[in-house]
Amino acid sequence: MEKHELEKKIRDIPGFPKAGIIFKDITPLLLDTKSFKQAIDIMADYYKDKNITSIVSAEARGFIFGGALAYKLGVGFIPARKPGKLPYKTIRQEYELEYGTDALEIHEDAIKFGDRVLIVDDVIATGGTTAAQAKLIEKMGGEVAGICFLVELAFLNPLEKLKGYDVFSLIICDK
Numbered sequence: 332m333e334k335h336e337l338e339k340k341i342r343d344i345p346g347f348p349k350a351g352i353i354f355k356d357i358t359p360l361l362l363d364t365k366s367f368k369q370a371i372d373i374m375a376d377y378y379k380d381k382n383i384t385s386i387v388s389a390e391a392r393g394f395i396f397g398g399a400l401a402y403k404l405g406v407g408f409i410p411a412r413k414p415g416k417l418p419y420k421t422i423r424q425e426y427e428l429e430y431g432t433d434a435l436e437i438h439e440d441a442i443k444f445g446d447r448v449l450i451v452d453d454v455i456a457t458g459g460t461t462a463a464q465a466k467l468i469e470k471m472g473g474e475v476a477g478i479c480f481l482v483e484l485a486f487l488n489p490l491e492k493l494k495g496y497d498v499f500s501l502i503i504c505d506k
C-alpha cells in the first residue's frame with residue numbers, strides 16, 4: 332500500500348465541529364488494519380535511525396499514533412494533557428486559540444537534559460498545539476528531534492510556527 336492509498340482512508344466532514352471547518356476524520360484509517368499498520372510503519376522507518384529517546388503527543392488523537400509509534404520504536408511515551416488531568420507535578424505551556432488561550436501540561440520528570448524527543452500528532456492545522464509541545468520540551472532541556480503528522484493541512488501554513496524543525500507529514504492537504 333502506497334502513501335496516497337492512505338489518503339483515501341481519511342474522511343472529510345465539512346462543517347464539523349463548526350461551519351467553515353473541514354474535519355479530517357481518521358477513524359476509517361484506524362479501522363483498516365492494513366492502513367493503520369502502514370502509517371505507523373512509514374513513520375517508524377523514517378525515525379528508526381534518528382536516536383529518538385521519547386515521544387510526546389497531545390490528547391486525545393495524538394495518543395493513538397504517538398503510542399503505537401513509541402511501541403514500534405521501543406522508546407518512552409509522554410502524554411501532553413489539558414490542565415488538571417495529570418496526577419503528578421507538571422510543567423505548563425499556554426498557547427493561542429482562535430478565541431482565547433488553552434494550555435498543555437506534561438509531568439515535570441518526563442524529560443531530562445539531552446533527551447531527543449519526537450512530537451507526534453494526527454493532524455496539524457494552525458500549528459499552535461505542536462508549537463506549545465515544542466516549547467515544553469525545550470523548557471525542560473530536551474531537544475525536539477523531529478515532528479511527525481499523519482495529515483498536514485498545508486493551506487493553513489502551519490509550518491510557519493515550526494521554522495527550524497524537521498517536520499515529516501505522511502499526507503499533505505492543499506485544500
Ligand code: AMP
Nearest residue numbers: 353354355452454455456457458459460
Ligand atoms: P492546531 O490548530 O494545529 O493546533 O490543531 C489542534 C488539534 O486539533 C490537532 O491536534 C488536531 O488533532 C485537531 N484538528 C485541528 N483541525 C483539524 C481538522 N480540520 N481535522 C481534524 N483535526 C483537526
